[in-house]
Amino acid sequence: MPISRRNFIGKTAGLGALAAVSPVSLSAQDRRDVTSHLIDAAQQPVLDQTQFKEPVIIESIDLLRKGKQHYVRVRSKDGAEGISLDNNRAQYLAPIFLQRVAPFFIGKDARLLEDHLWELYRWGSNYKLQGLAFWSPVAWVEFAILDLLGRVADKSMGELLGGVIRKRVPFYVASGRRDTTPEEEIDYLRGLIDETGAKAIKYRVGGRMSRNEDALPGRTPKLIELSRKELGDAMAIHADSNSSYDPPQAIEVGRMLEDIGAVYFEEPCPFDHLEDTRKVTDTLSIPVAGGEQEYSQWRFQWAIENRAVDIVQPDLHYYGGLIRSIRVSRMAELLNIPTTVHISGGFGFIYMLHFASRTPKIGGWQEYKRNIEDYADWFDPPLRIENGSLTVPEGPGVGIVDTNRVLEGTERIEA
Numbered sequence: 328m329p330i331s332r333r334n335f336i337g338k339t340a341g342l343g344a345l346a347a348v349s350p351v352s353l354s355a356q357d358r359r360d361v362t363s364h365l366i367d368a369a370q371q372p373v374l375d376q377t378q379f380k381e382p383v384i385i386e387s388i389d390l391l392r393k394g395k396q397h398y399v400r401v402r403s404k405d406g407a408e409g410i411s412l413d414n415n416r417a418q419y420l421a422p423i424f425l426q427r428v429a430p431f432f433i434g435k436d437a438r439l440l441e442d443h444l445w446e447l448y449r450w451g452s453n454y455k456l457q458g459l460a461f462w463s464p465v466a467w468v469e470f471a472i473l474d475l476l477g478r479v480a481d482k483s484m485g486e487l488l489g490g491v492i493r494k495r496v497p498f499y500v501a502s503g504r505r506d507t508t509p510e511e512e513i514d515y516l517r518g519l520i521d522e523t524g525a526k527a528i529k530y531r532v533g534g535r536m537s538r539n540e541d542a543l544p545g546r547t548p549k550l551i552e553l554s555r556k557e558l559g560d561a562m563a564i565h566a567d568s569n570s571s572y573d574p575p576q577a578i579e580v581g582r583m584l585e586d587i588g589a590v591y592f593e594e595p596c597p598f599d600h601l602e603d604t605r606k607v608t609d610t611l612s613i614p615v616a617g618g619e620q621e622y623s624q625w626r627f628q629w630a631i632e633n634r635a636v637d638i639v640q641p642d643l644h645y646y647g648g649l650i651r652s653i654r655v656s657r658m659a660e661l662l663n664i665p666t667t668v669h670i671s672g673g674f675g676f677i678y679m680l681h682f683a684s685r686t687p688k689i690g691g692w693q694e695y696k697r698n699i700e701d702y703a704d705w706f707d708p709p710l711r712i713e714n715g716s717l718t719v720p721e722g723p724g725v726g727i728v729d730t731n732r733v734l735e736g737t738e739r740i741e742a
């Protein structure tokens with residue numbers, strides 16, 4: 328079998344000779360070796376408990392609301408506190424948080440958070456809720472506990488979770504629109520670039536879960552062509568179809584993106600159709616990205632092992648937090664696959680920054696959906712954009728200096 332581009336990429340990976348061979352051509356034994364390496368990588372502890380001398384017993388967990396934004400506040404028996412911001416889904420997922428997630432943690436030692444994530448999944452048969460509606464509430468509490476632990480240990484989330492290796496994170500600014508003509512979209516993208524100083528952008532192609540239909544007739548090919556022509560050769564272009572295509576159509580659009588030298592093609596096929604996605608990945612030379620709706624470690628393992636995608640994108644909220652997402656990145660890294668996390672919620676990019684601060688292989692640009700000004704002065708020094716990069720928050724935990732100020736005016740939601 329000739330060495331393909333993907334096989335060549337694998338040659339630099341930690342699995343050495345095994346990673347250098349396409350999964351389909353491996354012997355059964357070699358295939359089992361790859362699988363067991365991935366599972367081992369995912370099972371290594373992420374949170375080192377020896378960073379804490381004393382138990383950190385959780386005394387209370389509150390869900391708070393101000394407008395549409397929800398917050399979680401965790402307090403320990405010793406008076407330590409941590410908070411998190413939701414991804415704008417607590418408006419309807421609050422009962423799952425209040426009934427199925429928060430009570431489990433009361434009286435537990437926060438240092439054992441990693442073990443608790445597994446027990447919580449079993450607790451009261453929570454695994455029957457497996458999916459984004461379960462893991463988002465878990466992420467809110469995970470972020471708040473990590474904030475609390477960071478404040479106890481006087482370490483940022485990145486330091487807490489293995490050590491900070493970068494303090495600036497290049498980003499792409501995401502458009503998120505489909506209601507534009509190609510010409511209007513280019514104008515809109517120019518505005519985003521002017522506003523943020525981004526060196527990279529992402530726009531939407533296809534019609535979103537649309538069975539091959541475009542958002543407007545002919546929008547996608549025209550937008551792809553115009554984007555390179557109008558935004559210049561230096562712009563790093565990302566495109567996301569949000570599950571719009573079957574493989575033949577995805578391959579056609581992917582070829583157009585190859586022609587303009589785009590960075591990657593995100594979610595070409597229905598997100599949970601891993602086999603169809605793999606067909607597209609196998610055929611195209613442009614990297615295919617996906618995983619923002621994924622909730623299962625086993626399915627991520629399958630996607631990585633079978634190269635269903637070239638870039639994995641767990642969403643830090645939808646997938647249940649930083650620890651679980653780091654496990655995915657460890658599996659991916661073994662096969663030389665970057666983990667470029669997806670973000671949800673206005674504050675989500677802050678958790679992305681902490682993830683990116685400690686994760687070796689994150690890809691070239693991370694997602695940013697604007698509005699840094701809403702949060703920048705919560706941090707010291709204030710968060711800022713420098714030359715197309717975001718600065719990583721400093722200080723303990725998530726880095727918010729005055730949590731009382733952030734929580735001022737909130738009301739507590741009762742179970």
Ligand SMILES: [Mg+2]
Nearest residue numbers: 567593594619
């Ligand atoms: Mg997407």
